[in-house]
Amino acid sequence: MKVGDRNFRTIWLDAADNTVVQLIDQRKLPHDFVIEDIRTPEEMATAIREMHVRGAGLIGAAAGYGLYLAALRYGDSFEEIRKAAALLAATRPTAVNLAWAIERQLKEISRGSNAEERIRRSRETAEAIANEDAASCQRIGEYGVALIRQLASKKNGQTVNVLTHCNAGWLAFVDYGSATAPIYAAHGSGLPVHVWVNETRPRGQGSKLTAWELGQEGVPHTVIADNAAGHLMQRGLVDLVLVGTDRTTYTGDVANKIGTYMKALAAADNNVPFYVALPSSSFDWQTRNGRDIPIEERSDDEVKAAEVWSNGVHHRIALAPNDSPASNFAFDVTPRHLITGLITERGICPADEISITGLFPERIAS
Amino acid sequence: MKVGDRNFRTIWLDAADNTVVQLIDQRKLPHDFVIEDIRTPEEMATAIREMHVRGAGLIGAAAGYGLYLAALRYGDSFEEIRKAAALLAATRPTAVNLAWAIERQLKEISRGSNAEERIRRSRETAEAIANEDAASCQRIGEYGVALIRQLASKKNGQTVNVLTHCNAGWLAFVDYGSATAPIYAAHGSGLPVHVWVNETRPRGQGSKLTAWELGQEGVPHTVIADNAAGHLMQRGLVDLVLVGTDRTTYTGDVANKIGTYMKALAAADNNVPFYVALPSSSFDWQTRNGRDIPIEERSDDEVKAAEVWSNGVHHRIALAPNDSPASNFAFDVTPRHLITGLITERGICPADEISITGLFPERIAS
Numbered sequence: 001m002k003v004g005d006r007n008f009r010t011i012w013l014d015a016a017d018n019t020v021v022q023l024i025d026q027r028k029l030p031h032d033f034v035i036e037d038i039r040t041p042e043e044m045a046t047a048i049r050e051m052h053v054r055g056a057g058l059i060g061a062a063a064g065y066g067l068y069l070a071a072l073r074y075g076d077s078f079e080e081i082r083k084a085a086a087l088l089a090a091t092r093p094t095a096v097n098l099a100w101a102i103e104r105q106l107k108e109i110s111r112g113s114n115a116e117e118r119i120r121r122s123r124e125t126a127e128a129i130a131n132e133d134a135a136s137c138q139r140i141g142e143y144g145v146a147l148i149r150q151l152a153s154k155k156n157g158q159t160v161n162v163l164t165h166c167n168a169g170w171l172a173f174v175d176y177g178s179a180t181a182p183i184y185a186a187h188g189s190g191l192p193v194h195v196w197v198n199e200t201r202p203r204g205q206g207s208k209l210t211a212w213e214l215g216q217e218g219v220p221h222t223v224i225a226d227n228a229a230g231h232l233m234q235r236g237l238v239d240l241v242l243v244g245t246d247r248t249t250y251t252g253d254v255a256n257k258i259g260t261y262m263k264a265l266a267a268a269d270n271n272v273p274f275y276v277a278l279p280s281s282s283f284d285w286q287t288r289n290g291r292d293i294p295i296e297e298r299s300d301d302e303v304k305a306a307e308v309w310s311n312g313v314h315h316r317i318a319l320a321p322n323d324s325p326a327s328n329f330a331f332d333v334t335p336r337h338l339i340t341g342l343i344t345e346r347g348i349c350p351a352d353e354i355s356i357t358g359l360f361p362e363r364i365a366s
Numbered sequence: 367m368k369v370g371d372r373n374f375r376t377i378w379l380d381a382a383d384n385t386v387v388q389l390i391d392q393r394k395l396p397h398d399f400v401i402e403d404i405r406t407p408e409e410m411a412t413a414i415r416e417m418h419v420r421g422a423g424l425i426g427a428a429a430g431y432g433l434y435l436a437a438l439r440y441g442d443s444f445e446e447i448r449k450a451a452a453l454l455a456a457t458r459p460t461a462v463n464l465a466w467a468i469e470r471q472l473k474e475i476s477r478g479s480n481a482e483e484r485i486r487r488s489r490e491t492a493e494a495i496a497n498e499d500a501a502s503c504q505r506i507g508e509y510g511v512a513l514i515r516q517l518a519s520k521k522n523g524q525t526v527n528v529l530t531h532c533n534a535g536w537l538a539f540v541d542y543g544s545a546t547a548p549i550y551a552a553h554g555s556g557l558p559v560h561v562w563v564n565e566t567r568p569r570g571q572g573s574k575l576t577a578w579e580l581g582q583e584g585v586p587h588t589v590i591a592d593n594a595a596g597h598l599m600q601r602g603l604v605d606l607v608l609v610g611t612d613r614t615t616y617t618g619d620v621a622n623k624i625g626t627y628m629k630a631l632a633a634a635d636n637n638v639p640f641y642v643a644l645p646s647s648s649f650d651w652q653t654r655n656g657r658d659i660p661i662e663e664r665s666d667d668e669v670k671a672a673e674v675w676s677n678g679v680h681h682r683i684a685l686a687p688n689d690s691p692a693s694n695f696a697f698d699v700t701p702r703h704l705i706t707g708l709i710t711e712r713g714i715c716p717a718d719e720i721s722i723t724g725l726f727p728e729r730i731a732s
Contacts, residue, residue: 227625259593
């Protein structure tokens with residue numbers, strides 16, 4: 001998608017030196033646009049853990065490229081590649097795309113009998129993961145735009161107000177995004193759409209990332225405090241909630257950025273449709289109950305402070321007393337009964353086991 | 367309540383020069399503790415509008431003292447005092463204590479036939495408003511502590527986890543606080559209590575004020591992002607929600623800091639009791655439907671940035687792109703059916719018209 005006048009993905013192989021992976025260092029947004037070079041799987045693990053890259057699809061793609069870098073470095077030893085895979089897998093516990101991409105890569109790499117083959121296979125797989133992610137998001141946009149078109153028609157062409165939480169934009173994937181794909185498709189086809197952007201404390205992925213990418217694409221939007229979503233819905237100012245997910249069980253329970261659950265409660269209380277957009281790589285085909293999804297806890301410093309980069313300088317201000325402890329669960333689980341539907345690359349379905357496995361029948365066998 | 371080893375109120379007449387009102391400049395907390403001198407009603411209006419002081423009871427007390435300063439300055443002219451009252455009344459539209467205190471002061475001042483009498487009456491009334499506020503909060507503590515005692519007993523003496531939003535602490539009143547009064551009473555009587563403190567973006571009254579005052583009193587607490595409350599309730603980590611209110615209709619609808627409504631939805635969804643603590647000065651005896659309460663909109667800059675004072679220096683960081691607009695509704699309305707009960711200075715009652723007017727029968731006639 002657009003950054004200024006140029007099109008970017010979030011992660012790619014350096015065209016000049018394809019032993020280097022390049023990515024947008026998202027910690028620096030919205031004020032600084034910085035591209036980082038990643039040369040080793042260890043550097044990639046750091047980039048994922050410390051959230052230079054984040055978001056369901058992008059974490060998977062980054063892990064895929066990380067294992068290509070591992071094959072480049074440790075191609076002679078599958079054991080060393082497996083160690084790199086374990087390092088990458090341990091970076092973020094909730095995101096299911098991570099495990100999915102690593103498993104896929106290891107299976108492919110294991111088929112190579114020497115370093116050269118392992119490197120070739122891992123590179124092809126990393127590129128395939130990235131390309132499929134982009135293609136899935138594009139299809140999510142094609143299916144999801146129908147919802148916005150219906151609402152616009154119901155409103156006689158008045159602006160459709162979509163509320164989103166965190167960043168399930170192109171920055172969270174390789175391109176297009178999940179929750180944003182229908183929005184970009186609507187905007188691109190001339191439908192009048194406006195986005196309420198939850199700032200998404202503690203890390204501010206909404207105000208820092210979603211607002212930035214919508215702005216670059218020229219999509220009208222307004223940043224709000226996370227506390228404001230309920231009030232806007234009570235006042236009839238939200239027509240549709242569209243969010244992403246870091247992991248959705250095959251039964252339809254949705255793990256997503258902390259705070260999603262309360263937005264879903266508010267949507268249900270005000271009869272606002274609540275949709276979750278995801279490529280099938282974000283489904284967890286093993287876990288039946290959303291309560292069993294592990295919830296990452298991050299440093300209390302993220303809650304006690306606010307931080308931002310500007311002109312290459314890191315700014316941090318302490319918002320709470322130094323002596324006060326803080327807690328920082330990164331995700332919560334929205335139970336399926338609060339979800340109107342899931343938007344996948346194969347279409348829209350209700351958030352229940354029969355509908356989900358009906359759309360992806362090949363996963364039942366596995 | 368305690369600041370270090372000393373006891374403070376939030377606002378008081380300077381003992382050395384009682385033409386000066388002193389108050390804690392709450393914009394500077396939690397890092398800087400600064401006492402500000404206020405000498406004119408215009409300065410008091412600025413202090414209220416720009417939130418040097420804030421919170422239901424304290425706004426009322428500040429307006430009361432502001433009209434004493436008006437009487438000192440314009441004692442010869444009731445018309446000038448009335449102008450000062452209008453200036454004070456326009457500072458914050460949602461807080462009902464403001465209108466209540468101003469009306470009470472004007473009635474008293476109007477009974478004085480000369481400057482000296484007006485000054486005397488306005489001083490007595492300002493002091494009475496402040497003292498009654500403190501006394502009401504103390505009684506709220508005495509009634510509310512019973513809820514915490516019951517929960518502690520039900521939990522066999524394990525720690526009772528109370529979640530609160532914004533600051534309905536002593537900093538929001540003259541002393542004790544509304545939502546915090548039962549907590550301080552419980553802590554003071556040795557009941558094991560721990561408080562989850564919502565940071566309360568955009569202004570951070572939770573992390574900056576509630577965490578600070580609980581810390582000064584030695585009450586165990588943990589700061590959380592506003593997004594986290596629902597998850598904590600899903601996990602059984604919250605036994606009781608206790609919040610304040612800026613205005614509650616006589617039918618039981620509660621206007622409070624933006625975000626309260628979604629916490630109430632989460633409490634209802636998880637069977638967590640949700641109580642609102644308020645002195646009767648926060649009741650609106652005219653408005654039947656919470657939807658008719660005017661909701662203050664504040665500067666978008668509060669949402670787009672985070673700010674804090676430290677060692678006398680103001681720090682501000684921009685969290686959103688400069689070009690992105692933001693919206694900043696300061697309050698929302700929680701409908702009565704989501705509220706377990708109200709804790710007033712006359713006892714605890716359900717949030718409905720019959721119960722509220724039953725507890726305050728003298729207000730029906732008015």
